[in-house]
Amino acid sequence: MLQDHKPYLHFTGRSQLDKSINSLIGIVEGIAIDQEINEREVCFLQDWVREHQELQNRHPYSELMPVVHAALADGVLTEEERDDILWLCQQLTSTGYYDQVTADLQRLHALLGAILADGVVTEAELQGLSSWLADHEHLKTCWPYDEVDSLVVSVMADKKIDAEEQATLRSFFSEFISFLDNTTIVSPVIAEQGGVTGLCAVCPEIAFEGARFCFTGASSRYKRTEIAEIVQKLGGEMASDVSAKVDYLVIGAEGNPCWAYACYGRKVEKAVKLRKEGKRIQIVHEHDFHDAVSDA
Incomplete structure (x- = not known):
């Protein structure tokens, strides 16, 4: 933990x-x-x-x-x-x-x-x-x-x-x-538009400039304040909660023992609901977030 x-x-x-x-x-x-x-x-x-x-x-x-x-x-x-x-x-x-x-x-x-x-x-x-x-x-x-x-x-x-x-x-x-509560979702599926697709985007294109990010769980590399600094440095902003205005929800690789469920919590559940309502919010895994930061 x-x-x-x-x-x-x-x-x-x-x-x-x-x-x-x-x-x-x-x-x-x-x-x-x-x-x-x-x-x-x-x-x-x-x-x-x-x-x-x-x-x-x-x-x-x-x-x-x-x-x-x-x-x-x-x-x-x-x-x-x-x-x-x-x-x-x-x-x-x-x-x-x-x-x-x-x-x-x-x-x-x-x-x-x-x-x-x-x-x-x-x-x-x-x-x-x-x-x-x-x-x-x-x-x-x-x-x-x-x-x-x-x-x-x-x-x-x-x-x-x-x-x-x-x-x-x-x-x-x-x-x-x-x-154990040290794991998080990696590649589960979601039912959308009559079909079943991946919950987390596969090889997502993440753009930081002008985008709003929200983070859930715990990072395997950084503290939450450090992640906020990285996002802001690259031109984005951090949101404390999920809403229709959030572009990316990043799921931390370490999960959180305080989540209602072992592998995800309220923010993921809320993002899924928004996705099903047609809102354009991408759910991305922390590993893809780090790759995007490196590329940026």
Whole structure:
């Protein structure tokens, strides 16, 4: 975790708790979504346990961890054990900090990562995912619900997953496979104008003179003040928030542990909404931003 993030964690204790348990719900749902659970999927759940090991003596993890440990003791997750974990998670979570949409999106993100835990997306998993999406239609218009739905519908049109479709699914789902908050989105997709395209621009042409930039997450190279100085030196200006007047939203490579979701936060969500409304805002990855600075 970057040093700049640590002071903020003090103010997000409840949100971090809710996010972690919502993620656990999504993981358990995801690895069991095809009614089968294999060794690599169990290992994916064990990764969540290791990530939260230091909290096992604190409430409510002190109640949750023994149940998860007992379920994983034999390396198998039975249907009864799954239901016990999900039931307890439901008792421990609240929507006092997050609304239901945010909580369900956190579950969706973890679910996608769990589906890809064994490196392959199967037809049975997509059928299970399709049912989950149908039960959560209140998430429509929220990224990445529409994108996931579009992918599932297009891939399952012929009820088979070919090699190209498998690669597309793996590329998209892999964005959600890490529990750690030191990663950020790289190449996810967005549903626009009846099709599915990349969320982050590919090899974008970034012009600084007279352009307005906004930054989200954390940079792998510079502090936020240093980025502002670079932009201003090259003739652009920095905005503190996303709006229709922003030309570029730059996504930091290091992410931010205070984000509502592990791989992006409110600014990306807002930019996606503006894009879908037809506003001309480019979402670019920090690496492309650095390339543009070097070229300038």
